[in-house]
Amino acid sequence: MFVQNGGLYIKTGQHMGQMDNLVSKEYVQVFEPMMNNMPTSSFEGVKAIIEEEMGEKLEDMFSEFEEKPLASASIA
16 A cells, blocks of 8 residues: 555655564564665656756756666755
């Protein structure tokens, strides 16, 4: 359910997966995989957001822009 709802729900699940000192072991085991196995955004979606926010074409702003990310970040 957390993954289906996305965003803040995923972040909450990720935090619960790290709270082995406060949350029972069963919950930690269920939520821990959310640290590394979450859905990714498409390049097209990322490109559209950047262009909309910046008001320019991606090609005009950057000489290079890799479509495949080296790493990822969350909404934290």
